[in-house]
Amino acid sequence: MKYIFITGGVVSSLGKGLTSGALGALLETRKLKVRIQKFDPYLNVDPGTMSPFQHGEVYVLDDGAETDLDLGHYERFTHCQLSRFNNLTSGQVYEHVIQKERRGDYLGKTVQVIPHVTNEIKARIYAAGEGVDVLITEIGGTVGDIEGLPFLEAMRQFSLEVGKENVLFIHVTLLPYLKAAGELKTKPSQQSVAKLREIGIQPDILVCRTEEPMTEDMRQKLSMFCNVEQKAVIEEMDVKHSIYELPLMLSTEGMDKLVVERLGLKCPESDMTAWNSIVRRLVSPKGGECKIAVVGKYIDLQDAYKSIYESLAHAGVGNDCSVKIIRVDSEAVEAGGPEKYLADVDGILIPGGFGDRGIEGKIMSAKYARENKIPYFGICLGMQIAVIEYARSALGLEGANSSEFNENTLYPVITIMDEQKNIVDKGATMRLGSYECRLVPETLAYKAYAQETVRERHRHRYEFNNAYRERLENAGLRIAGVNPKRDLVEIVEVSGHPWMLGVQFHPEFQSKPSKPHPLFCAFVAEALKFSKSRLEK
Numbered sequence: 001m002k003y004i005f006i007t008g009g010v011v012s013s014l015g016k017g018l019t020s021g022a023l024g025a026l027l028e029t030r031k032l033k034v035r036i037q038k039f040d041p042y043l044n045v046d047p048g049t050m051s052p053f054q055h056g057e058v059y060v061l062d063d064g065a066e067t068d069l070d071l072g073h074y075e076r077f078t079h080c081q082l083s084r085f086n087n088l089t090s091g092q093v094y095e096h097v098i099q100k101e102r103r104g105d106y107l108g109k110t111v112q113v114i115p116h117v118t119n120e121i122k123a124r125i126y127a128a129g130e131g132v133d134v135l136i137t138e139i140g141g142t143v144g145d146i147e148g149l150p151f152l153e154a155m156r157q158f159s160l161e162v163g164k165e166n167v168l169f170i171h172v173t174l175l176p177y178l179k180a181a182g183e184l185k186t187k188p189s190q191q192s193v194a195k196l197r198e199i200g201i202q203p204d205i206l207v208c209r210t211e212e213p214m215t216e217d218m219r220q221k222l223s224m225f226c227n228v229e230q231k232a233v234i235e236e237m238d239v240k241h242s243i244y245e246l247p248l249m250l251s252t253e254g255m256d257k258l259v260v261e262r263l264g265l266k267c268p269e270s271d272m273t274a275w276n277s278i279v280r281r282l283v284s285p286k287g288g289e290c291k292i293a294v295v296g297k298y299i300d301l302q303d304a305y306k307s308i309y310e311s312l313a314h315a316g317v318g319n320d321c322s323v324k325i326i327r328v329d330s331e332a333v334e335a336g337g338p339e340k341y342l343a344d345v346d347g348i349l350i351p352g353g354f355g356d357r358g359i360e361g362k363i364m365s366a367k368y369a370r371e372n373k374i375p376y377f378g379i380c381l382g383m384q385i386a387v388i389e390y391a392r393s394a395l396g397l398e399g400a401n402s403s404e405f406n407e408n409t410l411y412p413v414i415t416i417m418d419e420q421k422n423i424v425d426k427g428a429t430m431r432l433g434s435y436e437c438r439l440v441p442e443t444l445a446y447k448a449y450a451q452e453t454v455r456e457r458h459r460h461r462y463e464f465n466n467a468y469r470e471r472l473e474n475a476g477l478r479i480a481g482v483n484p485k486r487d488l489v490e491i492v493e494v495s496g497h498p499w500m501l502g503v504q505f506h507p508e509f510q511s512k513p514s515k516p517h518p519l520f521c522a523f524v525a526e527a528l529k530f531s532k533s534r535l536e537k
């Protein structure tokens with residue numbers, strides 16, 4: 001059993017999560033079994049209560065854990081199975097330690113960061129390693145942050161316990177490019193490594209994030225000042241086209257070879273065939289292009305709809321075509337009308353969301369898609385929007401809404417789930433995680449999945465109101481998927497429209513470049529068709 005710890009230096013948003021995911025992918029190409037986990041030093045128990053402005057997307061696992069979006073990268077880059085035990089926050093550590101203290105488990109001792117907090121962290125490293133060859137643990141934040149110290153201390157102790165030959169420390173750092181000086185600078189990296197060494201951690205590998213290629217001189221300098229072998233100074237340039245180039249890039253730099261040598265891992269050489277083919281399809285697709293509008297309220301944020309954007313890219317791989325994403329602000333649609341923003345797109349996707357800001361703009365976009373027969377994919381809130389729009393237009397239920405946005409609506413076609421009614425706490429209380437969905441034959445969904453039952457991940461409090469089911473069905477809304485245990489509507493489709501589909505779940509959490517999600521694939525295929533017919537016209 002081998003352990004890799006990944007820390008970050010100089011600045012946040014270095015792409016440590018991507019580096020961890022890509023390293024995991026590389027080790028898998030050598031037939032090693034890996035698991036990747038993340039430790040986040042903040043005090044929230046999980047990111048589920050954080051705003052997208054603070055934290056980007058909340059990623060949901062099969063078991064219903066609301067986790068950091070980096071776990072999304074881990075699942076997309078590798079085949080590892082993750083659970084709520086793979087995203088540890090300081091909030092969870094302290095919660096657990098304090099519960100134990102209240103129970104009297106510490107037998108009269110003074111409870112302290114060392115050893116009680118660090119023991120708790122180490123226990124999570126041991127537990128997560130079971131059943132795999134290599135466990136990669138990424139530490140969130142930047143070396144030098146006060147709140148990250150207990151995690152670094154725990155790593156140091158851990159490597160002493162399991163033997164240094166079984167542990168590898170990788171430090172991801174930034175080489176800023178100074179335009180005026182015309183060169184990359186190494187000093188911030190030197191200082192951040194010095195900070196690590198102060199706590200007793202010597203990185204084995206230095207991954208240098210840079211916009212410009214490094215010179216041999218710089219590698220030498222970094223090697224000397226940071227006390228890292230020269231061949232262990234790895235260059236990680238910004239990727240040109242896609243994040244999925246990263247495994248290839250790191251492989252060219254010899255990163256996986258270095259890691260297996262250092263850890264004494266016995267494994268075959270890497271086989272990059274699959275990654276080469278994925279990247280070929282991303283970089284030079286053969287099958288044309290389609291434009292997909294994602295209509296949301298966080299369009300300026302890189303990370304708010306991360307898994308959606310990724311899944312669209314995967315569907316591009318699946319269809320061997322280019323998918324151009326147009327980010328459309330739902331409030332702008334509300335103000336300026338859909339025509340202005342959606343007239344030349346080939347598909348409209350409405351992602352998940354909470355709260356009433358921009359809702360009417362989303363409803364207008366769904367109406368526009370339905371009337372103009374533009375392929376439409378509604379995800380979670382996007383499905384609810386399609387239902388509201390249909391109730392208003394096809395049934396003439398004026399003011400139909402979700403009770404989330406108008407508690408007093410006369411026609412609550414989307415309503416709070418029974419079991420949600422008395423819940424007051426916000427953390428981890430939604431309908432979360434993987435549930436079964438039975439598909440109805442001869443629907444678009446059934447065709448796409450080519451399966452009778454599927455499991456998909458959820459994160460919502462409101463649902464399709466079955467009191468309106470019959471009327472909506474009679475008016476042409478097709479129920480294409482249902483949760484069999486509780487008869488909850490999971491998928492709706494609009495008859496007479498080539499491809500208008502809404503799902504109450506989040507398919508974007510189960511898509512990978514190596515296994516694009518069937519619904520995203522079908523949606524993009526339909527958008528491609530639409531784009532071709534538009535060009536012909």
Ligand code: GLN
Pocket residue numbers: 351352353354355379380381382404459460461462463
């Ligand atoms: N706000 C809606 C609900 O809670 C949709 C949630 C979502 O899109 N994830 O049901």
